[in-house]
Amino acid sequence: MSNYYVKIIPDNPYCHVDMQAAEKARDYLEECSMVAMSVEIEMHEAPAFVDSGGYLQxxxxxxxxxxxxxxxxxxxxxxxxxxxxxxxxxxxxxxxxxxxxxxxxxxYDYPCGFACTELIVLNPRNQLEQHHIEAVERLLGMRIKVIYSRI
Ligand SMILES: [Zn+2]
Structure with missing residues (x-):
C-alpha cells in the first residue's frame, strides 16, 4: 500500500517557522478529525525540495x-x-x-515547492479544507502552500 502525505509549507521558500508556532499548527492538525495518526515537523537550514512524489507528472x-x-x-x-x-x-x-x-x-503538476519548514500529515482521512488552511495560516502567521504527495 502506498503512503499518502499532505505537506504544508510556507509560501516563501526562505521562511523559517519558529518551533513554537510549528508545534501549535501541528497540535491543531492532530486535533482535526481529518488527520490520521500524526503530523511531523521537519526543519531545514536552507530550502529543501518538497515534492509531490508519484503525483508529479x-x-x-x-x-x-x-x-x-x-x-x-x-x-x-x-x-x-x-x-x-x-x-x-x-x-x-x-x-x-x-x-x-x-x-x-x-x-509543477501536481504542485511542488521549496521550504525550510514542512508540516507533514501522513495518510489523512479527508482532504484539507479551506478553513483548515486558513487556521494554519493564522497559527503560523504566514501564507502557506499545500503539497499533495504519494510515495
Ligand atoms: Zn518558456
Whole structure:
C-alpha cells in the first residue's frame, strides 16, 4: 500500500517557522478529525525540495508552457548544495522561450515547492479544507502552500 502525505509549507521558500508556532499548527492538525495518526515537523537550514512524489507528472515553463522536465533534472543537480538543500533559488534562463524564472516558479503538476519548514500529515482521512488552511495560516502567521504527495 502506498503512503499518502499532505505537506504544508510556507509560501516563501526562505521562511523559517519558529518551533513554537510549528508545534501549535501541528497540535491543531492532530486535533482535526481529518488527520490520521500524526503530523511531523521537519526543519531545514536552507530550502529543501518538497515534492509531490508519484503525483508529479509534468514540469512546465510558467510563461510559454514548454516541457522542462529534462532540463529541470540538470538544473536541480546544479542548484543543490552538498547537503541536498537549495541555498539559492536564483532565476535561470529557460531553454524553451529564453525568459527567466527560479526553480520555485516553474509549473509543477501536481504542485511542488521549496521550504525550510514542512508540516507533514501522513495518510489523512479527508482532504484539507479551506478553513483548515486558513487556521494554519493564522497559527503560523504566514501564507502557506499545500503539497499533495504519494510515495
Ligand atoms: Zn518558456
Amino acid at each position: 509534468e514540469i512546465a515553463c510558467p510563461f510559454c508552457g514548454g516541457d522542462l522536465l529534462d532540463w529541470w533534472k540538470d538544473a536541480m543537480d546544479a542548484a543543490a548544495g552538498e547537503n541536498g538543500l537549495f541555498a539559492e533559488l536564483d532565476e535561470k534562463q529557460l531553454p524553451c522561450c529564453g525568459r527567466r524564472a527560479s526553480l520555485n516558479e516553474l509549473k
